[in-house]
Amino acid sequence: MRIHDHLLSSWGGQLTLVLMLLSSSPCWSQDPSRPMPTKERREAISLADAAVRALQSNLDISISRQTKESRIADIVIEQAKFDPTLSINGQYNRQVSPLNRPVFGGTGGSLTDIQTFDQRNTAVTVDATQNLITGGNVDLNYSPARSNVNQNVATGFLFNPAYTGGLALTLTQPLLRNAGIDISKTFIKVAQNNAAVEQHVFRDRVLTVLATVEQTYWEVVFANENLKVAQAALKAAEELLATNRAKAKAGVMSIVDVLQAEAAVASRVEQVLVAEKSIHDQEDQLRRLLNPGEEDLRQDLRLTPTDAPVTVLEPLSLQEAIDIALDQRPEIIQAKKNVESGELNKQFARNQLLPTLSFQGTLGMAGLGKDYGDSVNKNFSGDFYNYGAGLVLSYPLGNRSATSTYNKRQLESRNAEATLASVRQQIIVGVREAVRRVQTDFKRIETTRSARIMAEKQLQAEQERLKVGLSTTRFVLDFQRDLATAQGNELRATVDYNKSLSNLARHKATTLDRYDLQLQ
Numbered sequence: 164m165r166i167h168d169h170l171l172s173s174w175g176g177q178l179t180l181v182l183m184l185l186s187s188s189p190c191w192s193q194d195p196s197r198p199m200p201t202k203e204r205r206e207a208i209s210l211a212d213a214a215v216r217a218l219q220s221n222l223d224i225s226i227s228r229q230t231k232e233s234r235i236a237d238i239v240i241e242q243a244k245f246d247p248t249l250s251i252n253g254q255y256n257r258q259v260s261p262l263n264r265p266v267f268g269g270t271g272g273s274l275t276d277i278q279t280f281d282q283r284n285t286a287v288t289v290d291a292t293q294n295l296i297t298g299g300n301v302d303l304n305y306s307p308a309r310s311n312v313n314q315n316v317a318t319g320f321l322f323n324p325a326y327t328g329g330l331a332l333t334l335t336q337p338l339l340r341n342a343g344i345d346i347s348k349t350f351i352k353v354a355q356n357n358a359a360v361e362q363h364v365f366r367d368r369v370l371t372v373l374a375t376v377e378q379t380y381w382e383v384v385f386a387n388e389n390l391k392v393a394q395a396a397l398k399a400a401e402e403l404l405a406t407n408r409a410k411a412k413a414g415v416m417s418i419v420d421v422l423q424a425e426a427a428v429a430s431r432v433e434q435v436l437v438a439e440k441s442i443h444d445q446e447d448q449l450r451r452l453l454n455p456g457e458e459d460l461r462q463d464l465r466l467t468p469t470d471a472p473v474t475v476l477e478p479l480s481l482q483e484a485i486d487i488a489l490d491q492r493p494e495i496i497q498a499k500k501n502v503e504s505g506e507l508n509k510q511f512a513r514n515q516l517l518p519t520l521s522f523q524g525t526l527g528m529a530g531l532g533k534d535y536g537d538s539v540n541k542n543f544s545g546d547f548y549n550y551g552a553g554l555v556l557s558y559p560l561g562n563r564s565a566t567s568t569y570n571k572r573q574l575e576s577r578n579a580e581a582t583l584a585s586v587r588q589q590i591i592v593g594v595r596e597a598v599r600r601v602q603t604d605f606k607r608i609e610t611t612r613s614a615r616i617m618a619e620k621q622l623q624a625e626q627e628r629l630k631v632g633l634s635t636t637r638f639v640l641d642f643q644r645d646l647a648t649a650q651g652n653e654l655r656a657t658v659d660y661n662k663s664l665s666n667l668a669r670h671k672a673t674t675l676d677r678y679d680l681q682l683q
Contacts, residue, residue: 238358244294250291257281260280282311284308286308297343307538311325332525340518340519341514359496363493367497370674382658384471384658386446388658389654473660509576512569516565524552615646615653625638
């Protein structure tokens with residue numbers, strides 16, 4: 164018995180020495196040539212602050228915002244097809260040709276030698292074209308010109324030089340294919356739908372970022388509180404070790420109890436180290452979501468959450484939650500816009516099956532004068548005019564391209580409707596699961612709280628039994644471990660409940676409402 168006690172005493176001294184060596188600073192940490200560790204900076208942060216900071220600088224949101232703006236530009240591009248076009252063309256031409264026969268007004272009655280025919284023309288054309296919302300287009304053309312032949316030599320002309328003017332209005336209107344306001348505005352509406360879809364894609368990314376920030380924030384809260392649990396367990400083990408050492412020294416307790424307490428302290432130290440590492444890991448994840456600059460991310464900044472988790476059950480109505488989700492979820496609105504765009508494309512493709520039948524009408528006036536002013540007066544006097552109208556019909560034999568396109572658009576439209584139905588089903592199932600998770604996690608808080616209270620009472624009773632010699636160190640350590648586990652379970656249930664509330668808000672698309680945020 165004495166040899167056994169001696170061996171245990173020897174092992175206890177060696178274990179104590181090892182613990183002292185492990186707890187002491189390593190010799191190389193005192194090397195003055197090594198750089199001193201950077202001083203930690205602490206920053207208190209609330210959940211709302213974290214959410215706003217993440218939205219302000221998140222890269223995914225910046226990309227989505229730029230994509231949304233490009234979709235708005237697509238609307239302007241389609242609308243610009245109905246902007247008027249103005250063109251101006253000016254020309255000067257001179258042609259000097261040899262004559263082999265007389266030209267009336269340019270030469271005399273007969274030729275005895277090669278004569279020169281000198282013709283000069285100066286013309287300006289102003290043309291304005293406007294595409295109509297009905298599918299047609301209107302063109303207004305004004306073309307004044309000046310011409311002369313063998314200037315100062317020719318005879319027989321009323322005016323030489325002569326000024327002419329022409330004003331023409333031409334209207335072309337499709338009657339079958341590409342006819343009508345709805346057909347003409349098809350691609351404008353599709354561009355507007357695409358912009359609306361991208362707007363809700365942007366909103367969906369915002370909601371995802373907020374939900375991710377909330378989930379990570381509560382993990383930081385859990386890590387901090389879990390460290391406190393580990394530290395409390397370490398403190399309780401250290402107090403028991405001190406008590407056992409004092410009793411062993413007094414000879415009323417064996418060295419085995421001391422060794423058991425020392426082993427428990429070492430185990431609790433490990434748990435504290437793991438808990439501290441978890442805090443750093445979760446803080447880094449939260450800082451990454453806040454998207455600081457690279458230099459800021461290199462700094463050793465500690466984030467201290469200021470918001471406490473909620474522990475009360477919020478009123479829940481499953482049917483109300485489903486209705487809210489179906490009304491506000493971005494995926495629903497995206498799917499509805501895709502259905503609308505599919506129907507627009509199908510109607511346009513059906514219209515392209517028709518033959519091309521267009522009405523063309525022309526109305527013009529002309530003028531001739533000795534100078535530009537005289538020409539303008541004659542041009543607008545109405546004495547000289549022309550008009551005409553006609554129909555143009557064309558139809559490709561077989562029309563296979565339009566038929567295939569229409570069949571394709573029908574399939575796309577049906578797929579969009581099926582996608583909408585599928586999205587609605589997924590949202591309903593997702594909301595039901597989210598509501599159940601909230602209810603389950605709240606019940607976990609109640610049960611884990613009861614388990615923690617019972618663990619506290621059991622530990623207290625076992626400590627009293629140890630004082631009077633009716634228990635052992637091993638049993639007390641087991642109950643200390645059970646209490647720490649129960650405290651961790653209660654903490655985990657509380658944090659999971661808050662994460663479940665965040666998940667439910669994400670499924671209902673009401674996360675922005677929780678922070679009174681509006682997307683501009």
